Amino acid sequence: MENNANKRLLVVSPSPHVRDGDTTPKIMFSVVLALFPVIFASIYFFGLDALRILVISSVTAVAAEAACQSLRKKPVTIYDGSALVTGILLAFTLPPQIPSFAVVLGAIVAIVIGKQIFGGLGYNPFNPALVGRAFLSVSFANLMATWVSPFDAVTVATPLQLGSGVVPYAELFFGNIAGSLGETSALAILLGGVYLLYRGVLDYRICAGYLGTVFVLTLVLGHDPVYHLLAGSLLFGAIFMATDMVTSPVTPKGRWIFGIGAGLILVIIRLWAKAPEGVMYSILLMNMLTPLINRFTRPRIYGQGVKGNA
């Protein structure tokens, strides 16, 4: 017996016997890393308010995830980084002056209603952070529409409310404008996006479809396409929200459709619904269509539709 106990048996498992080094937690933390330029930008422009919202949102999201899993007697998986990502993303969609209790509520809704109710990581149909934001914008409409200017926090209108041509492109690009914490600096968002592309985490099809559609449509309809790309949360949504893996299609063609569809909805909302912003609803609506898109964009299988000569 002692001999057997000392001798470890050979492991038998099905092939393949080697795995790629990338893991789901690494992917999540790479998103957190990619968000750092935006974190710095938001703190730079909006100061301690940005820090307050970021911390409260992240901590609440992670705590809500742990609480849910404990209640369901499931293993607590907060170290996979996904709840942290949701917390940070939610914070970036909120206005700088939002009271802390609203942030807590939003983060709880994002995790509990947006994610855990469906079974946790991988099973949620909607982007959890956007579910949290949607909840806050219908529940606290006035809090969610109070915008302040960077640095001095004076209540002002956002560039989208002001209309095109008012705010110079450079301000829009660097982020010296009013808006949600994460949306103001195009530069910071693009830095994160480039890193995610390099890291192989970002799907270019969704970004290109989304941004391209908005650019072309606004141009064709006689609006300023550059203004529409830079103002509001489009860029942030296209890079960090629409590309959420769990809630976007898995087929290559489906991802183009997802991006283009979101762009279409955004333009309709911005130009005809007379609502200044439309990123959140454009993505949530496309999230809803994702299963359908997957179903109708199955790739052609190798050798299918090929006729042999014998």
Place this chain on the structure above:
Amino acid sequence: MKLKTFRGGVHPLYAKELTSHKSIREMKAPSILVVPLQQHIGAPTKAVVKPGDEVLMGQVIGETDQPVSAKVHSPVSGKVIAIEPRPHISGRSVLSVVIENDEQDRWVKLDTHFDPIQLSREEILAKIFEAGIVGMGGAAFPTSVKLKPPGQAKIDFLIINGSECEPYLTADHRMMIESPDDVILGAKLLAKAVGASKIIIGVEDNKLDAIKVLEEKKGSDAISIVALDTKYPQGGEKQLIKALTGREVPSHGLPFQVGVIVHNIGTAIATVEATRDGRPLIGRVVTVTGSGVSEPDNLYVRIGTPIKDVIEACGGFNGEPGKVIIGGPMMGLAQFDLDAPIMKATGGVLVFTQDETVQYDPMPCIKCSRCVDVCPAYLLPLRLEKYGMYDLWDEAADYGAMDCIECGCCTYICPSKRHLLHWIRLAKNEIVSAQRRQNS
């Protein structure tokens, strides 16, 4: 220059430098050999010797009159000591002829030809059949059957698969470098046997030395040596055909339907030995490698040599082994009984140390779709996995489970370390059994 390749695939750590520079060394045949009567796809052979019989090296010990099968020969001279079920790399026991080696290596009478290319098509096919040659890349389909496609199929391309895309393995690479003339001649013989006018030898560009030497030796414009992108599974039959000819084998079909036949480097060399030297297939080159082996090497091993003897011939284990794999790390079979023997299609013995033997705990699928991006059959592996897990066999069939080539790219790339291929294999098995039930 843009290298030819296919869509999808992965870049695992190739780790070929362990053995790629090592010349093929003949391993001394062990004292006891275990030769399974089934080493190929198709009908098993029946033993034509009985315990107590004296056998000569190269003597037929198993054959059958079934159309799809391959003869089995004695790899040594000696005495049959048993015919009984023995461990087999598949994990099952298979009826095998156990031979005691008399260490004399006395051959049967060999029918040699100075210039085999002068042989007629029928003569080449007959010699390949007599020699018991099978596809030596892993699938072990009888070569003589593959060379006689049904109906009036016109074959215009013979492809020799020199891609050796499985990490760690270097047996084909060494054969191309050390026996380039035989590779070329074998290709010509196989092309003649199947009536193909064009020959392509496809080699991954991590073996530039092999490409160079084959280019020097080919001596004919009918043969082209093509460099392929180094990417797994470049050597998958369907992927190779797509890369080299642009043709796509029909779903559920075979390459002959698009005028192509693919053979492995080892098969080409075995064909030369069968026709020129009259020698049946009784040995092959095996890469014995991995950090769990003391002295990784490329060995010429007699068929029927137990795995443990092969590892012993390479200095034994380096520390305590964690996993012993027959074949490469992507498609190989993990072994639990090292008495199982080397067979005609065994190209590698790979040993992982205990540290390298990692068991993965799957996390939830985050729908990153990397499995979709790498699938060389253009399937949706994440879907098929779910259907396999929840017994949804019809859905799995509808989503093309039977088109899966089991390359393992999906499982390899999955960041959540899910066992995708495992579940897809289960679905495939269930679909095949259901069809069988329906037909019976």
